[in-house]
Amino acid sequence: MLAYxxxxxxxxxxxxxxxxxxxxxxxxxxxGDPSYILxxxxxxxxxxxxIRTHLGLDKSMPEQFLLFVQQVLHFDFGPSWSTxxxxxxxxxxxxxxxxxxxxxxxxxxxxxxxxxxxxxAYYRGKLVDRAVTIACTVAMSISSLVYIIVGQYVLAYKAxxxxxxxxxxxxxxxxxxxxxxxxxxxxxxxxxxxxVRFYRSFVVEELNQDYVRTARAKGLSERVMLFKHVxxxxxxxxxxxxxxxxxxLVLGSMLLERFFGIPGMGNxxxxxxxxSDFPVIKAITIxxxxxxxxxxxxxDVLYKWIDPRVELK
Amino acid sequence: xxANISMQQNSPAAAPPRSLWSLGxxxxxxxxxxxxxxxxxxxxxxxxxxxxxxxxxxxxNAEISEPNTSPLWVAHEKVAxxxxxxxxxxxxGPIIRLAAAEDPINQEMEAARKNAARYKTREIEKTDSxxxxxxxRGRSVMQKVLQGTATSMLVGIFGALLxxxxxxxxxxxxxxxxxxxxxxxxxxxxVFTSVPDMLLLLAFAAVSGRGxxxxxxxxxxxxxxxxxxxxxxxxxxxRSREYVQAADAIGASHLRRMFVHIxxxxxxxxxxxxxxxxxxxxxxxxILSFLGFGVGVKxxxxxxxxxxxPNELLQGYWWQLLAVVLFMSTLxxxxxxxxxxxxxxxxxKVK
Numbered sequence: 001m002l003a004y005x006x007x008x009x010x011x012x013x014x015x016x017x018x019x020x021x022x023x024x025x026x027x028x029x030x031x032g033d034p035s036y037i038l039x040x041x042x043x044x045x046x047x048x049x050x051i052r053t054h055l056g057l058d059k060s061m062p063e064q065f066l067l068f069v070q071q072v073l074h075f076d077f078g079p080s081w082s083t084x085x086x087x088x089x090x091x092x093x094x095x096x097x098x099x100x101x102x103x104x105x106x107x108x109x110x111x112x113x114x115x116x117x118x119x120x121a122y123y124r125g126k127l128v129d130r131a132v133t134i135a136c137t138v139a140m141s142i143s144s145l146v147y148i149i150v151g152q153y154v155l156a157y158k159a160x161x162x163x164x165x166x167x168x169x170x171x172x173x174x175x176x177x178x179x180x181x182x183x184x185x186x187x188x189x190x191x192x193x194x195x196v197r198f199y200r201s202f203v204v205e206e207l208n209q210d211y212v213r214t215a216r217a218k219g220l221s222e223r224v225m226l227f228k229h230v231x232x233x234x235x236x237x238x239x240x241x242x243x244x245x246x247x248x249l250v251l252g253s254m255l256l257e258r259f260f261g262i263p264g265m266g267n268x269x270x271x272x273x274x275x276s277d278f279p280v281i282k283a284i285t286i287x288x289x290x291x292x293x294x295x296x297x298x299x300d301v302l303y304k305w306i307d308p309r310v311e312l313k
Numbered sequence: 314x315x316a317n318i319s320m321q322q323n324s325p326a327a328a329p330p331r332s333l334w335s336l337g338x339x340x341x342x343x344x345x346x347x348x349x350x351x352x353x354x355x356x357x358x359x360x361x362x363x364x365x366x367x368x369x370x371x372x373x374n375a376e377i378s379e380p381n382t383s384p385l386w387v388a389h390e391k392v393a394x395x396x397x398x399x400x401x402x403x404x405x406g407p408i409i410r411l412a413a414a415e416d417p418i419n420q421e422m423e424a425a426r427k428n429a430a431r432y433k434t435r436e437i438e439k440t441d442s443x444x445x446x447x448x449x450r451g452r453s454v455m456q457k458v459l460q461g462t463a464t465s466m467l468v469g470i471f472g473a474l475l476x477x478x479x480x481x482x483x484x485x486x487x488x489x490x491x492x493x494x495x496x497x498x499x500x501x502x503x504v505f506t507s508v509p510d511m512l513l514l515l516a517f518a519a520v521s522g523r524g525x526x527x528x529x530x531x532x533x534x535x536x537x538x539x540x541x542x543x544x545x546x547x548x549x550x551x552r553s554r555e556y557v558q559a560a561d562a563i564g565a566s567h568l569r570r571m572f573v574h575i576x577x578x579x580x581x582x583x584x585x586x587x588x589x590x591x592x593x594x595x596x597x598x599x600i601l602s603f604l605g606f607g608v609g610v611k612x613x614x615x616x617x618x619x620x621x622x623p624n625e626l627l628q629g630y631w632w633q634l635l636a637v638v639l640f641m642s643t644l645x646x647x648x649x650x651x652x653x654x655x656x657x658x659x660x661x662k663v664k
Binding site for chain 2: 014018021022023026027137138141142144146149152153157254255258269270273274278281284285288289296
């Protein structure tokens with residue numbers, strides 16, 4: 001097991017190098033010369049030359065790449081171009097709200113989608129199943145934007161049940177109780193249909209297994225069979241799917257954060273893209289890429305741990 | 314066609330040899346849901362083509378109506394029109410203006426008033442009865458949505474085509490040659506999959522300007538990975554099959570074996586992949602355009618229309634939202650159902 005983990009960690013090195021190369025190519029080659037963005041309106045040859053020296057743009061491409069690798073290894077991406085705050089500090093302040101929103105969303109979604117999926121899978125081919133499947137297809141065909149726009153308008157603006165948008169920086173509990181519920185509800189509305197379809201396929205696969213027939217043959221009640229035998233087996237792929245989706249949680253539900261003014265990573269990323277704040281985008285991309293790799297490894301290890309039949313290669 | 318030939322070689326006993334495609338077509342026609350979906354998608358494609366050539370909704374940018382009129386089939390509420398004079402509630406006194414001598418821009422205003430007659434804009438007969446109402450500039454929502462349909466569909470179609478092409482090419486090389494080529498391309502693949510799609514899209518959008526071409530390129534650069542994995546696995550499976558060995562024996566080159574012999578045998582998978590991507594990319598395009606990183610400012614897409622909706626809803630104008638939801642969900646549902654139907658119809662294991 002240890003050898004496996006070490007080997008996987010070793011394999012991450014070239015991938016990480018590739019991600020750095022990709023980010024470098026996108027921002028230094030495709031993006032062109034950023035000094036014009038920074039110079040703003042006071043454009044003079046001296047300012048431009050100054051900025052170029054400062055950013056290291058006067059060096060050759062390989063040297064610039066080495067500089068970037070150094071930045072990544074020290075996790076120091078320099079100050080943000082728009083606010084001059086250190087990027088590390090900005091990101092540290094943004095992770096919390098994102099995790100609060102998407103973490104609770106994940107829990108609520110699992111608690112609602114899984115029971116529905118089990119129920120639907122149990123009655124597969126019957127009317128309930130077909131109705132839910134059709135409802136899911138229709139629900140998924142509407143853009144997530146529409147759910148958020150209409151939800152915010154109807155539930156917050158018209159009905160006034162929730163605040164339209166905002167965040168409480170001082171009290172975590174206050175923010176969670178007051179500002180999280182509506183984004184959470186709308187996030188659930190967006191993700192419920194795809195999740196139900198996704199989990200349903202796992203449960204259906206388990207229901208076809210021989211042990212289900214055995215469980216029924218020895219006289220177990222349907223409830224015990226479903227929730228003690230099938231659920232535990234169906235949870236295996238669910239756990240790995242959820243684990244490898246965790247890094248995406250860090251990014252948060254970007255759209256929800258933007259609509260509801262939650263100061264999270266996703267909102268920060270959108271602001272950075274709006275303002276061409278390259279250091280922030282680079283830092284977020286590298287951070288998410290590293291955490292994706294780590295969590296993928298974690299998912300595989302977890303998979304082995306909860307299902308001893310799995311062979312790790 | 315080459316697909317016919319290779320299928321005939323594979324099924325020696327069948328009396329009237331029929332290709333997978335003609336069998337699939339038969340099955341699709343029998344599948345009612347799939348067949349209807351196909352028609353709907355066909356109509357949408359026709360609309361997109363007509364709009365693209367300018368035959369339909371070419372006039373979408375013209376301000377042909379009063380602003381924000383509700384759809385034809387909704388009872389009209391006459392919006393109170395302000396006369397342009399300052400009307401304050403309850404004030405009846407005369408409006409006090411600056412004396413001509415005191416007014417710093419008086420001379421310019423005089424000149425402007427004198428010249429105004431020369432620059433009279435052509436008065437257009439403005440209607441207030443459009444089937445889907447009008448937007449805040451008085452443009453027809455129907456035409457706008459049709460135009461948006463074309464933009465979104467074309468972005469989806471071209472993006473998905475390019476993405477499938479990219480994924481197939483790389484996947485074919487990785488799966489067929491294996492070894493070093495495979496290692497290198499798998500590294501490439503792992504790099505792209507370790508960055509979430511949306512993040513990669515936004516990073517590309519941050520550095521490249523907005524517009525149709527950039528959007529298509531960006532979408533396909535970020536979405537080729539699924540096709541790559543699928544095609545790679547198929548090529549690994551097929552490369553040692555007998556028909557490929559036979560092709561080798563008659564002296565077919567590597568490229569010929571890859572794209573003339575193997576590719577037709579997995580083309581049905583590519584079609585399914587294409588329609589999956591079509592839905593995905595249309596959804597991405599809507600989000601990107603909504604956020605302002607999508608189509609150019611002079612174009613209109615479902616996403617950019619949705620961008621106007623939050624402010625309009627506050628004023629009670631809901632018809633643009635309705636139009637977009639109607640068109641988009643019809644297309645997306647039809648393509649999703651068609652994808653499922655295609656997958657069933659083109660499954661070679663079913664006879």
